[in-house]
Amino acid sequence: MKATVIRRERFSAAHRLYRPDWDDEKNMQVFGKCSWKNYHGHNYLLEVRVTGEIDPETGFVMNLSELKEMIRSVLQEFDHKNLNLDVPEFRELLPSTENLAVVLWNRLRNLIPAKFDLEIYLEETDKNAVVYRGK
Amino acid sequence: MKATVIRRERFSAAHRLYRPDWDDEKNMQVFGKCSWKNYHGHNYLLEVRVTGEIDPETGFVMNLSELKEMIRSVLQEFDHKNLNLDVPEFRELLPSTENLAVVLWNRLRNLIPAKFDLEIYLEETDKNAVVYRGK
Amino acid sequence: MKATVIRRERFSAAHRLYRPDWDDEKNMQVFGKCSWKNYHGHNYLLEVRVTGEIDPETGFVMNLSELKEMIRSVLQEFDHKNLNLDVPEFRELLPSTENLAVVLWNRLRNLIPAKFDLEIYLEETDKNAVVYRGK
Amino acid sequence: MKATVIRRERFSAAHRLYRPDWDDEKNMQVFGKCSWKNYHGHNYLLEVRVTGEIDPETGFVMNLSELKEMIRSVLQEFDHKNLNLDVPEFRELLPSTENLAVVLWNRLRNLIPAKFDLEIYLEETDKNAVVYRGK
Amino acid sequence: MKATVIRRERFSAAHRLYRPDWDDEKNMQVFGKCSWKNYHGHNYLLEVRVTGEIDPETGFVMNLSELKEMIRSVLQEFDHKNLNLDVPEFRELLPSTENLAVVLWNRLRNLIPAKFDLEIYLEETDKNAVVYRGK
Amino acid sequence: MKATVIRRERFSAAHRLYRPDWDDEKNMQVFGKCSWKNYHGHNYLLEVRVTGEIDPETGFVMNLSELKEMIRSVLQEFDHKNLNLDVPEFRELLPSTENLAVVLWNRLRNLIPAKFDLEIYLEETDKNAVVYRGK
Numbered sequence: 001m002k003a004t005v006i007r008r009e010r011f012s013a014a015h016r017l018y019r020p021d022w023d024d025e026k027n028m029q030v031f032g033k034c035s036w037k038n039y040h041g042h043n044y045l046l047e048v049r050v051t052g053e054i055d056p057e058t059g060f061v062m063n064l065s066e067l068k069e070m071i072r073s074v075l076q077e078f079d080h081k082n083l084n085l086d087v088p089e090f091r092e093l094l095p096s097t098e099n100l101a102v103v104l105w106n107r108l109r110n111l112i113p114a115k116f117d118l119e120i121y122l123e124e125t126d127k128n129a130v131v132y133r134g135k
Numbered sequence: 136m137k138a139t140v141i142r143r144e145r146f147s148a149a150h151r152l153y154r155p156d157w158d159d160e161k162n163m164q165v166f167g168k169c170s171w172k173n174y175h176g177h178n179y180l181l182e183v184r185v186t187g188e189i190d191p192e193t194g195f196v197m198n199l200s201e202l203k204e205m206i207r208s209v210l211q212e213f214d215h216k217n218l219n220l221d222v223p224e225f226r227e228l229l230p231s232t233e234n235l236a237v238v239l240w241n242r243l244r245n246l247i248p249a250k251f252d253l254e255i256y257l258e259e260t261d262k263n264a265v266v267y268r269g270k
Numbered sequence: 271m272k273a274t275v276i277r278r279e280r281f282s283a284a285h286r287l288y289r290p291d292w293d294d295e296k297n298m299q300v301f302g303k304c305s306w307k308n309y310h311g312h313n314y315l316l317e318v319r320v321t322g323e324i325d326p327e328t329g330f331v332m333n334l335s336e337l338k339e340m341i342r343s344v345l346q347e348f349d350h351k352n353l354n355l356d357v358p359e360f361r362e363l364l365p366s367t368e369n370l371a372v373v374l375w376n377r378l379r380n381l382i383p384a385k386f387d388l389e390i391y392l393e394e395t396d397k398n399a400v401v402y403r404g405k
Numbered sequence: 406m407k408a409t410v411i412r413r414e415r416f417s418a419a420h421r422l423y424r425p426d427w428d429d430e431k432n433m434q435v436f437g438k439c440s441w442k443n444y445h446g447h448n449y450l451l452e453v454r455v456t457g458e459i460d461p462e463t464g465f466v467m468n469l470s471e472l473k474e475m476i477r478s479v480l481q482e483f484d485h486k487n488l489n490l491d492v493p494e495f496r497e498l499l500p501s502t503e504n505l506a507v508v509l510w511n512r513l514r515n516l517i518p519a520k521f522d523l524e525i526y527l528e529e530t531d532k533n534a535v536v537y538r539g540k
Numbered sequence: 541m542k543a544t545v546i547r548r549e550r551f552s553a554a555h556r557l558y559r560p561d562w563d564d565e566k567n568m569q570v571f572g573k574c575s576w577k578n579y580h581g582h583n584y585l586l587e588v589r590v591t592g593e594i595d596p597e598t599g600f601v602m603n604l605s606e607l608k609e610m611i612r613s614v615l616q617e618f619d620h621k622n623l624n625l626d627v628p629e630f631r632e633l634l635p636s637t638e639n640l641a642v643v644l645w646n647r648l649r650n651l652i653p654a655k656f657d658l659e660i661y662l663e664e665t666d667k668n669a670v671v672y673r674g675k
Numbered sequence: 676m677k678a679t680v681i682r683r684e685r686f687s688a689a690h691r692l693y694r695p696d697w698d699d700e701k702n703m704q705v706f707g708k709c710s711w712k713n714y715h716g717h718n719y720l721l722e723v724r725v726t727g728e729i730d731p732e733t734g735f736v737m738n739l740s741e742l743k744e745m746i747r748s749v750l751q752e753f754d755h756k757n758l759n760l761d762v763p764e765f766r767e768l769l770p771s772t773e774n775l776a777v778v779l780w781n782r783l784r785n786l787i788p789a790k791f792d793l794e795i796y797l798e799e800t801d802k803n804a805v806v807y808r809g810k
Binding site: 541542543544545546547548549589594597598599600601603604605 | 692694705706707768769770771772773774776777801802803804805806807808810
């Protein structure tokens, strides 16, 4: 019997959407107030969804206290940080919610055993969110 | 890389579930208090889910400020309106949450480029909701 | 020892803000889209806050199952109704959130024993709400 | 036209995760504070998701007042109960969120007509949840 | 300048409302399903509200990381426990939400410096809650 | 008859808690991860609570569309900005949630007519918030 277990964690970070190869006007036109030079920030909600067989010995798809530790080990490099300046993946990549979901998914995928399917939901504000399933 | 972007908007409308070809007793039996003659109303929550490739130039599946404008252009004919009396589709169609989801999906489908998959989630109350994926 | 007990109930109703002694333009200017002729509606959240001594025999300020029944007996005349057309108090009174809070407070005050203080919080949308304490 | 209708209900129950064939140390290591001998409890949120054709006569996939009654008839054996002691399925089965989802799904599947697909989402806390689709 | 700082923490516990000096019928009549012999449980939300002067050196009324530690040190004796069996105060006292609020307030009052006013909000379910201000 | 009307708006900003007259160690000890040099950010929820007489002509304490415009005119200097670098009040003042509440209250107090009482609630994360009533 397969089920999906879900674990939610929150983190807070600053970021900015800006392409240095575009002028400020073009950045403003595409990214709007998200391109502001001094950064702004969000409380992100990350929901990690892991699908697999229910282990009859424990009744768990995955022990959520282990999953929680994996998520927190990933998030400690994002929480209370500046995504543009502090996260290596964003040196060349725009820290949009979509790209942030991809980066978080890749980091989590390295930690979560391959027998499990992985999907993440990432909320940037109460109105905007992204789901990423690893392509 | 494909992802799903989600945008939420809210609107408030009056409606009534009632079939004129049924007598009041039958309407009451099937639709209960939702059939009340003077209408009642809800704060609807619409969640629009658009799936497509992440554009490497912007980091976006779709620019959410454009998606927001599309949603608002659709919702201005539903917000602070009476679904039965003011929305043409409901002259012959019951404004159930299911049918409202279909109507909103159809209107959004006309605006959102065909290369994107579209799914909507529509909440009528904190207990009742519908998901529609266009058949 | 005094404490405040809180009970939440939800109801859905249609309404319209409109003064017949004003022309449509003035109504539109003051009440905006809330003045629409065919009504619109909301999911209201009512939070009833009762303050009194904790009864040492039951550990209760007030038995919440009794309070729930009082609230529901009041709300059955508002839920899935049209406030303007179906609620006597609004024949001459504008069904603004403020006035609705006053009307609900008055009806609840008649049912809740006088030894308790009564305050209500009434939410019209996730952004707008009113608190009324009985003057 | 197919849609998914969603209905949410809440219930409160006590439980404990503990295998009598393991010693206390092993139970503590795997189940942590969830293994505490005197039980603890949760407010569970159950979200029932039913997928099927929209009936053109009613505009409903399924009448939500019927679905609500089915859910409540199932939940009355779980609400304000002790899952380990009061629910027959958990005499031999660990009442993890995953297994509780399976048990609730099985009971609901018996009541909901076979032409509908059934998925449930079960939230144990605001951080932990499970989705089960019946294998 | 005075302000109120608020910190929320959650915990999960089992309990039962039952007076041994009453027969089961009387217990059922007053406490309903909350009197069930095998306990049930809740996810409690505790909101601690501390009022005092804003310290010009830190910009804080109280350092929330210190407040968080105080709250957690109190809650570790309630979280994943059985209120009736594991918490000394409830050997003779009914673990109603009101009494639980009083007990938590008393424990927090011992830890939070006397120059601050203390109020707590305690939610038992999404519909029921209590506010206690220390008499 | 007096009532309190409540209007909620959200904004997103970056900030940092850091005193240049302290060394990094002292900053870290008091402000923890909030002192990070590259800033982090939050989605703030601002709840404005205005108390006054209900105007019998409109049924309003205050027209919420006017209140909304006042709040938005204030927030446009905070939304998608860096509190430390972009808001003049924080050149010399730590942008703690308490101080941010004071600054927002002062700006709103200038706009909201003096006959109304003003209180604000400001949420920094789902766990931390502040209430300020103007001393």
